[in-house]
Structures are given as C-alpha cells and as structure tokens.
Amino acid sequence: MNGKRGKYRAGDELRLPPLFFQGPAACPCGFCGAIKMKRFITFDGIEGCGKTTQMGLAEAWLRERGAPVLATAEPGGTPLGRKIREILLNRGAWAIGAEAELLLFAAARAQHVREAILPALERGEWVLCDRFADATLAYQGFGRGLDAGFIRTLNAFSAQALKPEMTLLFDLPVEVGLARAKKRTAGVRPAAAEDRFEQEERVFHGRIREGYLSLAAAEPERFRIIDGAGSVEIVHRDVCRCLMALPQILFRGGGRA
Numbered sequence: 001m002n003g004k005r006g007k008y009r010a011g012d013e014l015r016l017p018p019l020f021f022q023g024p025a026a027c028p029c030g031f032c033g034a035i036k037m038k039r040f041i042t043f044d045g046i047e048g049c050g051k052t053t054q055m056g057l058a059e060a061w062l063r064e065r066g067a068p069v070l071a072t073a074e075p076g077g078t079p080l081g082r083k084i085r086e087i088l089l090n091r092g093a094w095a096i097g098a099e100a101e102l103l104l105f106a107a108a109r110a111q112h113v114r115e116a117i118l119p120a121l122e123r124g125e126w127v128l129c130d131r132f133a134d135a136t137l138a139y140q141g142f143g144r145g146l147d148a149g150f151i152r153t154l155n156a157f158s159a160q161a162l163k164p165e166m167t168l169l170f171d172l173p174v175e176v177g178l179a180r181a182k183k184r185t186a187g188v189r190p191a192a193a194e195d196r197f198e199q200e201e202r203v204f205h206g207r208i209r210e211g212y213l214s215l216a217a218a219e220p221e222r223f224r225i226i227d228g229a230g231s232v233e234i235v236h237r238d239v240c241r242c243l244m245a246l247p248q249i250l251f252r253g254g255g256r257a
Ligand code: Z5A
Pocket: 045, 046, 047, 048, 049, 050, 051, 052, 053, 054, 074, 075, 105, 130, 131, 132, 133, 135, 136, 137, 139, 140, 180, 181, 183, 184, 197, 198, 228, 229, 230, 231, 232, 233, 235
C-alpha cells in the first residue's frame, strides 16, 4: 500500500490552529505509507482488557484539562457503524463467514473515518477510539487466519491511510480478560446469549493476544503496552503517563498537564 489513494498523502499538512495541531507524520514503518495523525489515540487489546473503562477515564482527564475530545468506538461511531455492529455481534441469528466479517468491519471503519474521525481531527480535536485497524489484524488476521497482507491493504483503504499517533495496548492473560467479560454479563443475559466473540474458544483469544503483542513489537514507536491486570487506578496512572509523554500535550494556558 503506498498510502496515496486516500484523502491524505505522506507529507500533507492539515490547516489547523497551531495550538491544537502539529501536523501528521509519515508512518516510520517504512513500507505502508500511512499517515500518523497527531491526537488520534486508540485503545486496544483482548476482550475484557479494560480498554473501554480506561478510555472513559482518559477522556475525562483530557476534558478536565480543556482539551476538545471525540470519544468513539469500532465497530460503531456512526449510524451505519452502529447498524453494522448489530449485524456483527448478532446472537447467532445468521451465519457470518470470516470474509464477510472482515468486510463488514472494514465498511464500518470506512464510514467512521470519513464521517467522524477525520472531521474531528480537522477541527483540532483529540480523537480517542476504542479499537481500530489493529483489531482487524488481531481478530480477523491472527484470530481467523485471513491473509495479513490483504488486511493491511484493506485497513489502509478503509482508513484513508490514517494511523493513530499512539496505540495503547492493554495486555493481560486471556483467562483474566474472559473472566472479567463473563462477570460483566453474568445475570444480565443467559450464557447462551453471549455475543459471538465471547463464545470463541480460549485458544482463539490466545492467538489474538499473541497477535497484538507481535503488532506492538513491530511498531514500538506507536504502541505502548500497558499491564491491564492491575487495578483500574493503577492502569489509569499508566495511561496518563503515556498521554503526558506526547509532545502536544500542552493545554490552553501553555501548562503541561
Ligand atoms: N472486532 C473485530 O473482530 N475486528 C475489528 O476490526 C474490530 C472489532 C474493530 C466487539 O468489540 C468485538 O468486535 C470484539 C472484537 C471485534 N470482540 N471480542 N472479543 P468491543 O470492543 O466492542 O467489545 P469487547 O472486546 O468485548 O470489549 P469490551 O466488552 O468493551 O471490554 P473491554 O473494553 O476490554 O473492557 P471494559 O469494558 O473496560 O471492562 C470489562 C469489565 O472488566 C467491566 O466489568 C469492567 O468494570 C471490568 N474492569 C475493567 N478494568 C478493570 C480492572 N483494571 N480490574 C478489574 N476489573 C476491570
């Protein structure tokens, strides 16, 4: 993927107020040509890793400091994305093969990037996103075994070559994550009504964890691996540390957070 088919090209600058934008940087991985967008932060990891909890806390942390924030999630984030989410997380109502699943996630992302993420970045907002393209590589690539090269191409196409500036990967043992997810749904819905992904075997989630870790190892400048097994407070402290290390974390008034 040469990164030239989307709206942005390597080296492009968006016209945004300097306080809120320092311009995109070409992805340093050297082969994908993707555009890393400042203030675009993604939260990812295996099921039950605590990313949704932590993203909520990070959003509040940024807002308290006067930063404009779009907090969003995949699949979702737009009316079309929410419809696709309903289709994908169906309770066994219809079959979805791995190929169709991949394309549905890509369709949701394409609309999400076009309708919500890029406009927010152009307005100078921080964009916090609960899962993004790495989830497709982890779940549909490492998990389902679909071709990683094709997924990368599709990811770049659907995301208009957009990449997060920083990806927080919440890592923890599969058993701990699945136990948390089960605890959350216990009593809320019968075991038979767990969503399709929650029903997958432990080995599937193990592949996904390993997949995420190998993605992080391949792009250490973008990924921050956070130990997700600690308490909510300790994990939040680690998230804040990562945010504070970003060069553009200067807030209105000029002070550091
Ligand atoms: N998917 C995909 O296959 N391909 C793609 O491209 C994309 C997604 C984008 C839905 O994702 C499914 O879509 C997902 C991957 C697939 N399937 N799976 N597995 P999702 O992100 O919407 O759903 P999820 O993965 O199941 O995440 P979640 O349910 O939102 O969980 P979470 O974000 O990892 O954790 P949480 O909601 O913050 O916490 C879970 C529970 O643990 C909750 O009760 C918390 O109170 C508790 N918790 C949180 N932190 C802690 C700590 N530190 N200690 C103890 N307990 C905690």
